[in-house]
Amino acid sequence: MTYALEMQNISKRFPGVVALDRVTLQVGRGEIHSVVGENGAGKSTLMKILSGAYRKDEGTILLDGLPIEITSPQSAIDAGIGTVYQNLNLIPDLTVADNIFMNRFAVRCGVAIDRKATRLGTEDVLGLMGCDISPSAIVADLSVADQQMVAIARVLVGDIRVLILDEPTSSLSPQEAERLFVNMRSLAARGVSIIFISHHMEEIFNVAERVTVLRDGGLVGSWGIGELDEASLVHHMVGREVREMFPKAHVEIGEEILRVSHISVTGWVDDVSFSLRRGEILGIGGLVGAGRTELVKAIFGAIAGRSGEIFLDGEKVAIDSPEDAVRQGLAFIPENRRDEGLLSDFSVEDNIVICNLQKFTRGIFVDRKSCQTVSDRVIREMAIKTPSRQQIAKNLSGGNQQKLVLGKWFLRNPRVIIFDEPTRGIDVGAKAEIHRTIGELAKNGVGVIVVSSELPELMGISDRILTLSKGKLKGEFDRRDFTAERIMLAATA
Amino acid sequence: MKLSFGLLRGTGSLIALVLIVIVFSVTSPVFLELNNLMNIIVQVAVISVIAAGAMFIILTGGIDLSVGGMVALAGVVSASVVRSSGSPALAIVVCLGVALMFGILAGALITYGKIPPFVCTLGIMSVARGLAFVYSGGIPISNFPAAFRFAGAGSIAGVPMMVIIPIVVYAALWVVLNRTPFGKIVYAIGSNEEATQLTGINTRKYKIIVYALAGLLTGLGALMYIGRINSGHPNSALGYELDAIAAVVIGGTSLSGGRGSIVGTIIGALIMGVIGNGLNLLNIDPYYQSVVLGTVIVLAVMIDQNSKNQRA
Ligand SMILES: Nc1ncnc2c1ncn2[C@@H]1O[C@H](COP(=O)(O)OP(=O)(O)OP(=O)(O)O)[C@@H](O)[C@H]1O
Numbered sequence: 001m002t003y004a005l006e007m008q009n010i011s012k013r014f015p016g017v018v019a020l021d022r023v024t025l026q027v028g029r030g031e032i033h034s035v036v037g038e039n040g041a042g043k044s045t046l047m048k049i050l051s052g053a054y055r056k057d058e059g060t061i062l063l064d065g066l067p068i069e070i071t072s073p074q075s076a077i078d079a080g081i082g083t084v085y086q087n088l089n090l091i092p093d094l095t096v097a098d099n100i101f102m103n104r105f106a107v108r109c110g111v112a113i114d115r116k117a118t119r120l121g122t123e124d125v126l127g128l129m130g131c132d133i134s135p136s137a138i139v140a141d142l143s144v145a146d147q148q149m150v151a152i153a154r155v156l157v158g159d160i161r162v163l164i165l166d167e168p169t170s171s172l173s174p175q176e177a178e179r180l181f182v183n184m185r186s187l188a189a190r191g192v193s194i195i196f197i198s199h200h201m202e203e204i205f206n207v208a209e210r211v212t213v214l215r216d217g218g219l220v221g222s223w224g225i226g227e228l229d230e231a232s233l234v235h236h237m238v239g240r241e242v243r244e245m246f247p248k249a250h251v252e253i254g255e256e257i258l259r260v261s262h263i264s265v266t267g268w269v270d271d272v273s274f275s276l277r278r279g280e281i282l283g284i285g286g287l288v289g290a291g292r293t294e295l296v297k298a299i300f301g302a303i304a305g306r307s308g309e310i311f312l313d314g315e316k317v318a319i320d321s322p323e324d325a326v327r328q329g330l331a332f333i334p335e336n337r338r339d340e341g342l343l344s345d346f347s348v349e350d351n352i353v354i355c356n357l358q359k360f361t362r363g364i365f366v367d368r369k370s371c372q373t374v375s376d377r378v379i380r381e382m383a384i385k386t387p388s389r390q391q392i393a394k395n396l397s398g399g400n401q402q403k404l405v406l407g408k409w410f411l412r413n414p415r416v417i418i419f420d421e422p423t424r425g426i427d428v429g430a431k432a433e434i435h436r437t438i439g440e441l442a443k444n445g446v447g448v449i450v451v452s453s454e455l456p457e458l459m460g461i462s463d464r465i466l467t468l469s470k471g472k473l474k475g476e477f478d479r480r481d482f483t484a485e486r487i488m489l490a491a492t493a
Numbered sequence: 494m495k496l497s498f499g500l501l502r503g504t505g506s507l508i509a510l511v512l513i514v515i516v517f518s519v520t521s522p523v524f525l526e527l528n529n530l531m532n533i534i535v536q537v538a539v540i541s542v543i544a545a546g547a548m549f550i551i552l553t554g555g556i557d558l559s560v561g562g563m564v565a566l567a568g569v570v571s572a573s574v575v576r577s578s579g580s581p582a583l584a585i586v587v588c589l590g591v592a593l594m595f596g597i598l599a600g601a602l603i604t605y606g607k608i609p610p611f612v613c614t615l616g617i618m619s620v621a622r623g624l625a626f627v628y629s630g631g632i633p634i635s636n637f638p639a640a641f642r643f644a645g646a647g648s649i650a651g652v653p654m655m656v657i658i659p660i661v662v663y664a665a666l667w668v669v670l671n672r673t674p675f676g677k678i679v680y681a682i683g684s685n686e687e688a689t690q691l692t693g694i695n696t697r698k699y700k701i702i703v704y705a706l707a708g709l710l711t712g713l714g715a716l717m718y719i720g721r722i723n724s725g726h727p728n729s730a731l732g733y734e735l736d737a738i739a740a741v742v743i744g745g746t747s748l749s750g751g752r753g754s755i756v757g758t759i760i761g762a763l764i765m766g767v768i769g770n771g772l773n774l775l776n777i778d779p780y781y782q783s784v785v786l787g788t789v790i791v792l793a794v795m796i797d798q799n800s801k802n803q804r805a
């Protein structure tokens with residue numbers, strides 16, 4: 001049989017890295033095919049070769065059995081290959097409609113953009129995906145989830161035979177993701193071959209018919225989804241047993257370190273009070289849009305117009321800006337890490353050093369030696385996959401960029417640390433490591449707040465869980481009372 | 494939201510323009526007379542046409558420092574052509590052609606030669622100015638036939654070409670920027686070049702077109718310039734590159750590209766003209782004019798930045 005898409009023995013090298021080494025990928029017509037692997041395994045690189053963003057060093061690509069040379073993004077698009085990139089690649093200053101129809105505007109009289117057709121086309125395709133984003137909204141003003149929807153919609157308006165989705169669900173709510181899966185299935189039923197990349201095992205088992213596993217740039221193998229279970233798939237990915245996913249060390253919980261009382265943010269958070277103790281991991285659950293991010297941002301002073309009071313070690317403190325918060329020993333790791341936490345044109349080392357500069361200064365000079373040792377330590381401890389500390393941050397794989405941002409905050413020795421979706425886009429093996437690191441922080445007496453949409457993660461690492469619903473505190477559970485049903489119920493209250 | 498593209502951006506400059514006009518109409522009785530208003534437009538005509546091209550370049554995230562030198566070179570070359578051949582048509586083609594060629598050259602060096610726009614156009618500025626001196630031997634060439642001077646000194650139905658040309662240029666470019674795919678691509682390149690490329694757009698090609706367009710507009714500016722002063726001189730249009738960039742920036746266009754409106758640019762050029770004219774009417778020392786202009790540039794951009802933050 002001929003495959004709709006076949007990539008044979010693809011190799012790609014970057015300076016110091018063999019990103020792909022003779023990898024083969026075969027996708028049938030109308031098949032949903034998952035490509036899985038750890039952060040830095042080469043998934044995105046393989047997709048970028050298919051989409052014309054990178055040129056391959058070796059190998060052949062066949063579409064419906066016929067060899068094809070993909071030399072530029074345009075040639076991939078002409079061949080019917082549509083790509084949703086991991087880092088979205090939208091044009092921030094243009095409107096939603098302009099982004100969707102960029103390079104395929106309908107024109108009237110040979111020159112002028114047919115604006116009505118553009119608007120209607122945008123509404124159509126967004127409607128198909130069940131979202132009501134305004135076609136005239138500026139993309140930079142949208143939430144990450146909405147931007148993700150726009151990136152997908154942009155590909156769906158084209159006439160596609162092969163659809164590449166590189167971690168499309170990492171910033172979607174479960175409902176939005178489910179909606180996407182419905183769309184994927186109906187596209188597949190129409191004969192579109194879909195390559196779907198995700199770090200979420202349940203999603204892969206939910207939609208994929210086949211999986212291809214990559215490890216360190218090499219091909220591990222390809223299986224029908226029925227031939228695998230979660231444990232064996234993870235084993236293929238990491239090549240070893242993953243130790244406990246949620247290692248939970250016993251930690252002495254100390255006295256109260258943070259108390260917030262009557263926190264409100266107009267439109268988002270409504271009179272929330274709670275306290276946090278030394279060594280405690282406090283989970284905050286709830287649906288997307290429940291106000292969790294706004295709550296923690298408000299505590300960190302990153303949202304204007306907050307009311308309510310904040311006490312640290314029993315003393316009332318004024319936190320009106322992130323600067324105040326950092327001075328008081330708070331740390332906040334935002335959800336949107338690439339935009340808010342990474343200097344993408346700087347080296348790995350510079351990223352680590354810059355947010356901790358005072359640590360590395362001797363007199364008026366930067367202490368190069370300790371910069372190097374500390375960055376090497378962060379790279380090792382966070383298992384960041386990079387050829388050296390000199391690598392430019394944007395050349396890291398998506399998940400490794402995330403690890404880098406986490407790593408530099410760990411250096412800060414905060415009193416209270418707040419994580420918003422700490423393991424988004426991070427592979428299963430590294431997830432366990434990050435959970436372990438969070439546990440270590442707690443053991444050292446830091447108060448930890450974790451916002452997460454992943455219930456198993458929340459239940460696995462927290463000592464206590466608060467649930468938010470429409471901005472109100474709707475439930476509080478101690479570790480011994482954790483059940484998925486009760487927490488979900490409180491979250492949807 | 495849509496409005497923010499064409500109108501709201503550059504509100505700072507519009508407010509500034511209105512305030513300045515009010516101040517001058519109070520302090521100087523002749524300021525609002527039709528004759529004087531025409532004068533202002535004629536004074537900023539050349540800069541505004543050149544600034545329109547500079548704006549396209551800045552929208553893509555680039556910069557053009559070469560316009561002053563290009564006006565001088567295109568000016569002296571076409572002046573000598575019209576003198577030696579006696580054919581105004583040929584001279585006009587040469588004037589536009591020289592500037593266009595340099596625009597294409599800049600675009601090609603920037604895209605294919607991977608030279609940063611600042612450095613590339615800085616080099617071209619110096620080369621063009623130098624060539625203008627070499628070519629003319631430093632001697633101005635004056636007195637041209639009326640047909641050659643038409644763009645600078647002619648008029649249609651009593652309206653000077655110096656008024657008509659900017660209006661036509663800006664109307665056309667407004668349509669291009671706001672209504673054509675090309676315009677969207679110009680914004681897109683400045684906003685996120687890599688993403689634009691990944692949608693399958695050949696961004697190099699479009700950048701070269703933008704530099705070529707700016708070159709052409711500079712050529713048109715040169716034609717107006719030497720037509721008006723009736724002389725081609727290698728020292729002409731000194732400092733025009735900065736005036737053009739100033740007009741674009743006062744008009745609210747982001748120097749990092751991707752954001753800005755053509756309406757803002759014409760307002761920016763008008764602000765510069767109105768200040769010069771108003772201070773002249775008040776008999777204020779030209780050195781002070783420079784101080785005032787600098788202050789206005791900073792203020793206009795400050796107002797604009799702050800109104801933008803409120804939106805975000
Ligand atoms: N432009 C580049 N320059 C240098 N190295 C690169 C570049 N792009 C990718 N790499 C390297 O190639 C390897 C594979 O990266 P890739 O982005 O394909 O991983 P991935 O499987 O998509 O990981 P993730 O799950 O984190 O997204 C990584 O080691 C990465 O650092």
Ligand SMILES: [Mg+2]
Pocket residue numbers: 043044045086166397398399
């Ligand atoms: Mg990736």
